[in-house]
Amino acid sequence: MEGMTGQEIxxxxxxxxxxxxxxxxxxxQEINNALPELHATLAADPLVVDKSRLSILAFSDxxxxxxxxxxxxxxxxxxxxxxxxxxxxxxxxxxxxxxxxNDVDGLKAQGYRVFxxxxxxxxxxxPTDDWEVPYQSLMAHKxxxxxxxxxxxxxGTNPQHLAKxxxxxxxxxxxxxxxxxxxxxxxxxxGNTIISSTSNAHSxxxxxxxxxxxPDFDTVPxxxx
Amino acid sequence: xxxxxxxxxxxxxxxxxxxxxxxAVIEVAGGAPIPDEPDDRAVTAxxxxxxxxxGTEPWWSSKGWWKASADAEANDVQAHVGxxxxxxxxxxxxxxxxxxxxxxxxxxxxxxxxxxxxxxESEHQGEEFAIVAISDGMGSAEHSHYSAxxxxxxxxxxxxxxxxxxxxxxxxxxxxxxxxxxxQELTRRTLEYRTHEFEAPGVSxxxxxxxxxxxxxxxxVVPRRPEADGTRRAFLGFVGDSPAFRLxxxxxxxxxxxxxxxxxxxxxxxxxxxxxAMVTTELSLGPRDALLLSSxxxxxxxxFNGAPTLLGHDLARRWERPVGLHDYIRDVSFELQSADxxxxxxxxxxxxxx
Numbered sequence: 198m199e200g201m202t203g204q205e206i207x208x209x210x211x212x213x214x215x216x217x218x219x220x221x222x223x224x225x226q227e228i229n230n231a232l233p234e235l236h237a238t239l240a241a242d243p244l245v246v247d248k249s250r251l252s253i254l255a256f257s258d259x260x261x262x263x264x265x266x267x268x269x270x271x272x273x274x275x276x277x278x279x280x281x282x283x284x285x286x287x288x289x290x291x292x293x294x295x296x297x298x299n300d301v302d303g304l305k306a307q308g309y310r311v312f313x314x315x316x317x318x319x320x321x322x323x324p325t326d327d328w329e330v331p332y333q334s335l336m337a338h339k340x341x342x343x344x345x346x347x348x349x350x351x352x353g354t355n356p357q358h359l360a361k362x363x364x365x366x367x368x369x370x371x372x373x374x375x376x377x378x379x380x381x382x383x384x385x386x387x388g389n390t391i392i393s394s395t396s397n398a399h400s401x402x403x404x405x406x407x408x409x410x411x412p413d414f415d416t417v418p419x420x421x422x
Numbered sequence: 423x424x425x426x427x428x429x430x431x432x433x434x435x436x437x438x439x440x441x442x443x444x445x446a447v448i449e450v451a452g453g454a455p456i457p458d459e460p461d462d463r464a465v466t467a468x469x470x471x472x473x474x475x476x477g478t479e480p481w482w483s484s485k486g487w488w489k490a491s492a493d494a495e496a497n498d499v500q501a502h503v504g505x506x507x508x509x510x511x512x513x514x515x516x517x518x519x520x521x522x523x524x525x526x527x528x529x530x531x532x533x534x535x536x537x538x539x540x541x542x543e544s545e546h547q548g549e550e551f552a553i554v555a556i557s558d559g560m561g562s563a564e565h566s567h568y569s570a571x572x573x574x575x576x577x578x579x580x581x582x583x584x585x586x587x588x589x590x591x592x593x594x595x596x597x598x599x600x601x602x603x604x605x606q607e608l609t610r611r612t613l614e615y616r617t618h619e620f621e622a623p624g625v626s627x628x629x630x631x632x633x634x635x636x637x638x639x640x641x642x643v644v645p646r647r648p649e650a651d652g653t654r655r656a657f658l659g660f661v662g663d664s665p666a667f668r669l670x671x672x673x674x675x676x677x678x679x680x681x682x683x684x685x686x687x688x689x690x691x692x693x694x695x696x697x698x699a700m701v702t703t704e705l706s707l708g709p710r711d712a713l714l715l716s717s718x719x720x721x722x723x724x725x726f727n728g729a730p731t732l733l734g735h736d737l738a739r740r741w742e743r744p745v746g747l748h749d750y751i752r753d754v755s756f757e758l759q760s761a762d763x764x765x766x767x768x769x770x771x772x773x774x775x776x
Contacts, residue, residue, distance in 0.1 A: 202471035202733065203726035205760040243475035243487055244520055247759040253427075264427045270475070274428035310726065396520050396762075397562065 201308025207249045207398055208266065208300060208311065209391050210342065212289050213278050214320035216257045220280035222350050223377025224321055231384035232275040238388045239269045242395075246270050249395045250304075252296065256289035258282035266300045284320060286328035286358070293342075294335040301340045312398060314342040315365075315405050317387050321350030321376050324358055332362060343405055345390075347383045347414075349376040356417045366407050367417040379413060386411045469757040470732045476519045477757045489525030494567050494621040496521075497528035499755075503747045506536045506552045507646045508775075510744040513554065513768035514754040518719055520762040527567040529559025529637075530717045530764040533574040536646075537582040539589060546589035553581050554768045555641040558664050558717040560693050561633075565623045569612055569635040573694055576611045577641050580604065590645055594657050594704065602698045605661070608639075609695045636693035638662025639700075640715050644707070644770055652709045654772065660701040661694040665721035668705065669712040669741060669769075674724050674734055677705060712741065713770040719763035720754065733758055744771045 219225045232253070239245050246269055253264035255278045263276040297314055304311050335341060346359035346367040353370030360367045368386075370379040386408050393406035410416065467477070481488035490496060500515040517528035532555065539549045555577040559566025585593055597604060613627035613635070623630060643657045658666055658677065666677040694700075707713060716724075724734035733756055740753055754767050 201726055201729075201731055202758055203723050203731040204471060204758065205722075242523075243479075244523060244762050246475040247472075248762070263425065267427075267429075271429055271431050272427055273430040274424065276427040277424055279425065308726065308731075396523075 203308065203310055205248060205310045205312065205398065206304060207391075207395055208297070208304075208314040209249060209251050209387075210293065210297070210314060210316045211251070211253045211387065212293065212316060212318040213253065213255045214257070214284060214322065215255045215278040215280055216282055216284040216320075216322060216325075217280050218284075218350065219278075219321055219376075222321060223375070224349065224380050225278055225280050227377035227380040228384070229277040231381055232277065235384050235388050236269060236272060236275045239391060240272075242392050245392055245395045248398070249391060250300075251391075252300070254289060254292060254296065256285060256292070258285060258288070260285070260288040260292040262292065262296055266296075283325040284322040285326040286320070286324035286362070287326040287331040289318075290328060290331040290335045294331070294338055297335075297340050297342060298338065314340065315390075315394070316342045316344045317347065317383075317390075318344055318359070318362060319347040319349070319380065319383055320352045320359065321348075322352055323355065328358075336364075345405070345407060347380075347411075348417075349373075349379045349383070353379065353414075360417045360419055363417075363419055365405055367419060368411050368414040369417050371413050371415060382412050382414065467752060467755040467757045468736070470736070472759055474519070474757050474759050476523070476762070481522075487519075488522045491521075491525055491527045494527040497531075497567070498522075499751060500528070500531065501747060501751055502532075502534050503750070504534065505773075506550060508773045509552050509644060509646055510771040510773055511552055511554065511768065512744065512747065512750045513556075513766070514751050515556075515717075515764065515766040516751075516754050518762050518764040521764060528764045529563070529567045529570055530556070530719065530766040531567075531571040531574045532556040532715075532766050532768050533578045534768065535578045535582055537585040540586050541589075544589055549590060550646040551585055551590070552644045552646065552770065553578055553585070553641065554644075554715055554770060555581075555639065556664055556715050556717060556766050556768055557640075557694070558638045558662070558719075558764070558766065560636045560638065560662070563636045564634045565630065566635055566637045568615070568621050568623065569695065570637040571621075572612045572615070573608065573637055573639055576608055577639060580608060580611075581641065581643060585643070590643075590655075590657075593643070594702075597657070597659065598702050601659075601700050601702070605694065605697050605700060609697075612695060632693075632695055636695055638664040638717075639694040640664040640666055642666065642713060642715055642770065644713065648709065648772070648774060652774070654707045656705045656707055656713060656770075658703050658705060660703075661697050662692055664715070664717050664766075667714040667716070667721070667724065668707065669714060669738060670708065670710070672742065673730060673738055674714070676725065677703065707772070709772050709774050711772070714741075715766075715768045717764060717766040719761065719765035720767045723758055723761050741769055744769075744773065 346363035356369040557570035615622035
């Protein structure tokens with residue numbers, strides 16, 4: 198490690214549900230509207246630019262990294278999501294585990310001091326696959342992330358699965374009919390969380406500074422084991 | 423809406439890049455002739471690794487990243503140098519980028535003093551010591567810019583008082599024996615402020631949570647006169663995580679003090695206010711060694727995984743012997759991505775005749 202800077206870095210992953218139901222409820226459109234705004238917000242903060250990296254994954258039948266882990270100012274145009282298929286949480290967790298492992302190993306090899314990653318997982322529906330095995334594998338990994346979950350639509354009405362997935366906090370939308378509008382609030386909260394957490398992160402475990410409440414969302418008690 | 427993102431860089435996103443290899447230390451003036459009219463946008467600090475985004479703008483930029491402080495003196499730079507005989511001491515505290523961005527003051531502080539043992543009955547009469555204390559406001563402690571200054575100040579005053587009464591061995595014994603009483607008195611003095619006076623909080627400390635004032639303390643007492651073998655025995659105390667290093671043989675050696683009396687770092691050692699125990703250690707310093715007390719805004723970036731970082735390697739070279747005040751301020755104002763906390767570094771050198 199000699200000759201390295203020991204620079205500290207926080208990693209944030211946004212996991213977007215792009216299943217078929219996200220089209221009619223306005224979720225796809227709202228995510229695609231909000232991502233450029235999120236990018237502009239983060240890129241305007243000089244501490245976030247230097248001290249954090251952002252990645253975005255989308256999932257439905259399968260999962261895909263639509264924004265590889267990147268410094269926000271290295272992105273000219275944010276990617277978008279598009280509706281298709283079902284809601285396979287397990288595909289997202291499998292890809293997330295491999296992606297985080299690769300990203301963290303790469304950054305550590307370059308001499309970075311990497312804080313535990315934080316995942317923002319958002320969905321409008323119940324899982325349609327056997328998600329628990331890949332989730333447990335993700336959580337058993339040495340780079341297991343913190344997980345914040347956001348439920349809109351059906352997943353807001355019945356957030357029992359998301360409450361199992363979240364490790365830090367689970368938010369559930371009260372208004373099933375306006376999933377798109379709810380996701381706009383989610384994106385704003387994600388931006389604020391990234392800025393605050395990045396600014397406050399110093400030696401020792403990083404605190405993820407989550408908002409105590411999000412407009413029109415309830416905070417769901419996390420599952421106890 | 424495109425499925426794909428578009429990179430602002432020709433080479434694509436970071437994770438897909440080949441490793442760029444160790445970044446070089448960039449000397450901004452780097453051997454080039456110094457211009458007659460310096461570029462007023464130039465970054466004057468040394469850059470380690472990639473330049474910071476914050477550093478790409480001058481402090482007066484319309485982006486407003488470097489905000490004046492609304493509540494207290496910003497203390498963008500606090501600096502002292504001085505000698506006690508052959509001992510040379512330089513201390514600098516610099517406001518961190520995160521506090522500049524928020525318009526908040528520097529929450530680090532430090533102090534330097536000297537004292538003389540005055541007991542005419544003692545064989546140690548006339549012995550002199552240098553005392554250095556640093557304090558780092560903890561986390562989001564709202565009033566710690568004030569308490570850190572007070573803790574550093576009162577520590578110096580209290581140690582000086584003890585040093586006047588006791589020989590050095592007795593001094594160490596007294597502090598370690600009565601550490602609880604020492605810390606209680608330090609807390610009492612720090613919390614007994616007059617509201618609104620000299621940046622003190624606007625309400626009494628009895629109406630504030632202690633967390634809003636909490637800070638660390640690290641101090642060192644160094645005798646002016648060396649032992650017969652040329653070494654000096656320094657005494658250090660720690661409450662919290664502000665680190666100390668010995669600079670010897672061209673490298674930084676973290677001073678890992680003995681644990682507290684229970685062999686553990688207790689929660690009470692996280693912050694000095696209300697603490698009942700501190701960690702103390704004695705340290706032998708050779709005539710060519712130097713001692714650094716720092717806040718974690720500096721100390722965290724000197725070493726990584728047991729090896730010196732680029733910054734650590736360079737400062738070990740630059741600070742092997744005393745440096746000029748302005749050079750020292752520039753050194754502590756280094757540019758390094760993510761090093762955005764307040765920075766304090768107090769160095770103690772020995773300039774004995776060889």
